[in-house]
Amino acid sequence: MTFLEYLQSRRTLLLAQTLEHATIVLTAVAIATVVGVLIGVATYRHRRGRAIAVAVAAAILTIPSFALLGLLIPPLGLGYVPPLIALTLYAVLPILRNTVVGLTEIDPALREAARGIGMGPLRRLATVEIPLAWPVILAGIRVSTQMTMGIAAIAAYVGGPGLGHQIFSGLANLGGVNSLNQALVGTLGVVILALAVDLCLALLGVLTRPGRGARSAARNPRSAPPAGAAATAGTAH
Amino acid sequence: MSDDVMISLDHVSKRYRGQKVPAVENVSMTIHRGEIVVLVGPSGCGKTTTMKMINRLIEPSSGRITLDGADVTSLNPTELRRRIGYVIQQGGLFPHMSVATNIGMVPRMLGWDRRRIDARVDELLDLVGLEPGQFRNRLPQQLSGGQQQRVGVARALAADPPVMLMDEPFGATDPLTREHLQNEFLRLQEKLQKTIVFVTHDFDEAIKMGSRIAVLGERSRIRQFDTPERLLAAPADETVAQFIGAGASLKQLNLRRVGSIAYDEAHLVTSQESPAAVLRHLDESGDWAVLTVDGERRPLRWVGPRDLRPERDTLDGVGIPAPTVEPRATLRDALDAMLTCGCGAAVVVDDAGRYRGVLGIDRLMRAITEMRETERSRDRGVAEASYYRPPMPRTLAAPAQRGGAR
Numbered sequence: 127m128t129f130l131e132y133l134q135s136r137r138t139l140l141l142a143q144t145l146e147h148a149t150i151v152l153t154a155v156a157i158a159t160v161v162g163v164l165i166g167v168a169t170y171r172h173r174r175g176r177a178i179a180v181a182v183a184a185a186i187l188t189i190p191s192f193a194l195l196g197l198l199i200p201p202l203g204l205g206y207v208p209p210l211i212a213l214t215l216y217a218v219l220p221i222l223r224n225t226v227v228g229l230t231e232i233d234p235a236l237r238e239a240a241r242g243i244g245m246g247p248l249r250r251l252a253t254v255e256i257p258l259a260w261p262v263i264l265a266g267i268r269v270s271t272q273m274t275m276g277i278a279a280i281a282a283y284v285g286g287p288g289l290g291h292q293i294f295s296g297l298a299n300l301g302g303v304n305s306l307n308q309a310l311v312g313t314l315g316v317v318i319l320a321l322a323v324d325l326c327l328a329l330l331g332v333l334t335r336p337g338r339g340a341r342s343a344a345r346n347p348r349s350a351p352p353a354g355a356a357a358t359a360g361t362a363h
Numbered sequence: 364m365s366d367d368v369m370i371s372l373d374h375v376s377k378r379y380r381g382q383k384v385p386a387v388e389n390v391s392m393t394i395h396r397g398e399i400v401v402l403v404g405p406s407g408c409g410k411t412t413t414m415k416m417i418n419r420l421i422e423p424s425s426g427r428i429t430l431d432g433a434d435v436t437s438l439n440p441t442e443l444r445r446r447i448g449y450v451i452q453q454g455g456l457f458p459h460m461s462v463a464t465n466i467g468m469v470p471r472m473l474g475w476d477r478r479r480i481d482a483r484v485d486e487l488l489d490l491v492g493l494e495p496g497q498f499r500n501r502l503p504q505q506l507s508g509g510q511q512q513r514v515g516v517a518r519a520l521a522a523d524p525p526v527m528l529m530d531e532p533f534g535a536t537d538p539l540t541r542e543h544l545q546n547e548f549l550r551l552q553e554k555l556q557k558t559i560v561f562v563t564h565d566f567d568e569a570i571k572m573g574s575r576i577a578v579l580g581e582r583s584r585i586r587q588f589d590t591p592e593r594l595l596a597a598p599a600d601e602t603v604a605q606f607i608g609a610g611a612s613l614k615q616l617n618l619r620r621v622g623s624i625a626y627d628e629a630h631l632v633t634s635q636e637s638p639a640a641v642l643r644h645l646d647e648s649g650d651w652a653v654l655t656v657d658g659e660r661r662p663l664r665w666v667g668p669r670d671l672r673p674e675r676d677t678l679d680g681v682g683i684p685a686p687t688v689e690p691r692a693t694l695r696d697a698l699d700a701m702l703t704c705g706c707g708a709a710v711v712v713d714d715a716g717r718y719r720g721v722l723g724i725d726r727l728m729r730a731i732t733e734m735r736e737t738e739r740s741r742d743r744g745v746a747e748a749s750y751y752r753p754p755m756p757r758t759l760a761a762p763a764q765r766g767g768a769r
Contacts, residue, residue, distance in 0.1 A: 235451060235453075235455055236455060236457065236458075238420065238451070238455070239449070239455030239456075239457075240457070241420060242418065242420055242444060242449035242451070242455070242528075243444060243445070243449055243468060243469055243518065243519075244441045244442065244443075244444035244445035244446075244469060244472060245441065245468075245472065246441045249472070253457075254457055257459050258457075258458070258459055
């Protein structure tokens with residue numbers, strides 16, 4: 127069977143597995159975004175606190191995924207939950223780190239202006255700080271998504287969902303009928319899915335850009351553009 | 364304490380943890396309704412800290428600050444700040460929000476409805492000289508520095524607070540824009556009569572803007588708190604004198620406005636006039652030059668006999684560009700303008716930039732002489748009066764002899 131014939135014959139299964147793969151990754155990243163942003167917001171003002179938070183997240187990321195998935199089996203069993211937790215843990219670091227960076231890069235004068243006109247802490251966070259840090263946070267989300275796409279393939283090892291099944295069964299029967307096709311389709315599927323999701327996130331970035339070009343302003347707030355040059359300066363990213 | 368007092372600081376100090384000397388030590392001052400009090404001093408002297416204690420961006424370690432009779436520490440800080448306009452360098456505009464959203468921020472927090480906010484935003488944009496239709500939906504970074512500053516002022520005025528705190532508001536703009544913004548702001552203040560605390564390190568700006576000026580030393584200690592006139596005429600001590608700097612008499616030029624002295628008239632011509640006719644006029648009248656204006660009577664150029672080429676048909680592009688000043692500009696601004704063009708005269712224009720008259724260097728000299736004479740007689744006369752000058756637009760307060768310039 128050629129590669130194309132294989133694709134054709136397993137169409138339904140492959141589509142289902144791709145969908146599962148995307149679902150578990152996006153769920154994990156969504157949870158990690160909430161967790162990462164919350165921890166980032168809670169710790170970014172304190173040098174110690176944010177150092178510890180980032181260090182812990184970084185330490186988690188160094189645990190080999192195979193080992194982490196395996197270690198989660200005894201308490202949680204096989205299936206959907208252990209890979210979801212593992213993926214979430216891995217996805218936290220880039221988001222957390224970018225949240226902290228995004229928030230600390232905001233011009234202190236802006237923060238004070240917000241305070242000075244009578245905004246409370248929560249309102250400041252919601253209307254000024256998070257929107258200004260958002261492009262940086264979103265960049266973290268994209269990194270997390272790319273990273274967990276690959277790791278999710280290993281979830282099949284503990285009975286998790288996704289394209290990992292194709293890869294694992296292909297590699298297990300290497301030399302057998304269709305084994306190469308299986309490994310290839312699994313791998314390519316993950317890559318294509320990752321690119322597609324990243325494209326969507328990039329689009330989301332364009333749609334949610336705070337104002338047009340507020341990102342450059344958040345990073346370099348002192349450089350007010352000269353008169354006249356301003357109209358076109360917004361989109362230089 | 365009289366009803367006239369808007370803000371009072373009573374033995375206020377600020378001591379930061381871990382620092383031996385306090386940042387602000389034992390400052391007391393009262394600020395009256397409707398006046399602009401300028402805090403001026405070298406950088407790091409604690410003037411900004413002093414100001415920020417009024418809206419509790421910084422909490423005083425000891426002492427009492429009252430706003431309209433109420434102790435500020437008894438008020439909720441965010442609510443207190445919504446009642447006090449706050450302007451910082453470059454406006455402190457939120458870069459991700461449109462001009463309208465920035466200006467409408469405080470009214471929104473106060474729960475105004477949308478229609479009222481929109482109307483107020485347009486009203487304020489008009490007030491600060493920005494066309495609402497054109498600027499409402501722009502982002503701050505699509506504005507020039509001066510425009511950002513104007514929006515910053517509009518945002519501070521949004522909920523019509525009685526008190527404004529301004530921290531080096533015009534500091535980040537180029538000298539020309541700054542002068543323009545200052546004049547504009549003084550014009551606004553004539554209308555609005557806010558109580559304003561204004562922080563700057565620029566003494567010339569202090570003289571121009573202040574009803575009264577507090578010269579601060581280290582730890583925000585008040586070295587002298589007086590009207591600009593008194594400050595220049597009688598600095599309290601060596602340090603104040605040093606801070607005023609050389610040329611105190613030159614700085615007195617900052618005290619009088621162009622609008623307070625009489626103008627001369629220039630012979631106005633349009634660019635279409637023939638050089639021959641102009642030459643004839645100059646010969647007959649003995650004028651040194653004529654002024655070309657556009658269709659709206661906005662001044663363009665000075666044209667003297669040497670600029671004229673009889674063989675040409677029009678005056679297009681002939682002569683030297685004529686510097687202009689507004690009636691609200693100080694005599695010093697006018698002198699600057701004259702020196703820049705080297706023609707010894709500045710054209711006075713109204714808000715729309717139309718011709719109102721000409722201020723010549725001889726008029727200026729006469730005004731200076733006059734100022735020095737009144738100075739001398741006043742020093743003999745009033746020795747122990749209260750130096751608090753009721754807030755009154757200085758253009759009106761100055762001896763009026765606004766010549767019928769037309």
